[in-house]
Amino acid sequence: EDQVTQSPEALRLQEGESSSLNCSYTVSGLRGLFWYRQDPGKGPEFLFTLYSAGEEKEKERLKATLTKKESFLHITAPKPEDSATYLCAVRVYSGYALNFGKGTSLLVTP
Amino acid sequence: GAVVSQHPSRVICKSGTSVKIECRSLDFQATTMFWYRQFPKQSLMLMATSNEGSKATYEQGVEKDKFLINHASLTLSTLTVTSAHPEDSSFYICSASQGNEGNQPQHFGDGTRLSIL
Numbered sequence: 001e002d003q004v005t006q007s008p009e010a011l012r013l014q015e016g017e018s019s020s021l022n023c024s025y026t027v028s029g030l031r032g033l034f035w036y037r038q039d040p041g042k043g044p045e046f047l048f049t050l051y052s053a054g055e056e057k058e059k060e061r062l063k064a065t066l067t068k069k070e071s072f073l074h075i076t077a078p079k080p081e082d083s084a085t086y087l088c089a090v091r092v093y094s095g096y097a098l099n100f101g102k103g104t105s106l107l108v109t110p
Numbered sequence: 111g112a113v114v115s116q117h118p119s120r121v122i123c124k125s126g127t128s129v130k131i132e133c134r135s136l137d138f139q140a141t142t143m144f145w146y147r148q149f150p151k152q153s154l155m156l157m158a159t160s161n162e163g164s165k166a167t168y169e170q171g172v173e174k175d176k177f178l179i180n181h182a183s184l185t186l187s188t189l190t191v192t193s194a195h196p197e198d199s200s201f202y203i204c205s206a207s208q209g210n211e212g213n214q215p216q217h218f219g220d221g222t223r224l225s226i227l
Contacts, residue, residue: 043221098154
């Protein structure tokens with residue numbers, strides 16, 4: 001069965017304190033791994049798509065990386081506005097739907 | 111680009127009422143749209159895949175007579191929760207892709223908070 005596990009469940013950082021979020025996956029044929037940001041009461045906002053091991057994508061203070069078993073979302077010098085829940089999702093070759101992890105709730109304090 | 115609009119954002123109604131939620135792709139055509147349900151502090155759970163011009167595909171455990179899906183055009187899908195009860199209270203979110211290739215991300219609406227009294 002395809003599984004997506006995110007850790008930690010919650011993370012509290014001080015402004016400027018860099019860290020990484022983890023997404024581990026076991027799927028039969030990865031077609032793509034997606035990172036989303038979700039603010040309270042809103043739908044997920046697309047951040048990155050990664051397709052193959054070794055691939056990296058960057059956007060402002062965020063960098064996503066992918067290996068054959070997991071993906072990391074690195075946050076460099078975070079700001080309070082980076083506070084949100086970060087969701088990881090995978091798509092397999094057998095379909096178009098996304099299989100989501102439970103997310104990491106990030107709080108960045110001033 | 112790739113904006114998905116969902117309406118209404120919040121619904122509060124009495125038990126037994128049927129509620130319709132609309133999902134529109136504003137600046138692209140979406141052959142396929144998806145409906146998810148999210149409980150507090152839980153991840154998004156796929157309910158069904160909505161295909162333009164054909165019947166929706168429901169995930170195991172989702173009652174198709176309870177959650178009616180219509181995808182009448184390439185920019186509009188609707189989810190109707192029929193005879194809603196308190197246990198149907200949840201956050202419902204739709205998404206759409208610009209294409210059917212696996213490398214296209216899904217873009218999400220802002221969700222509908224459904225509260226059944």
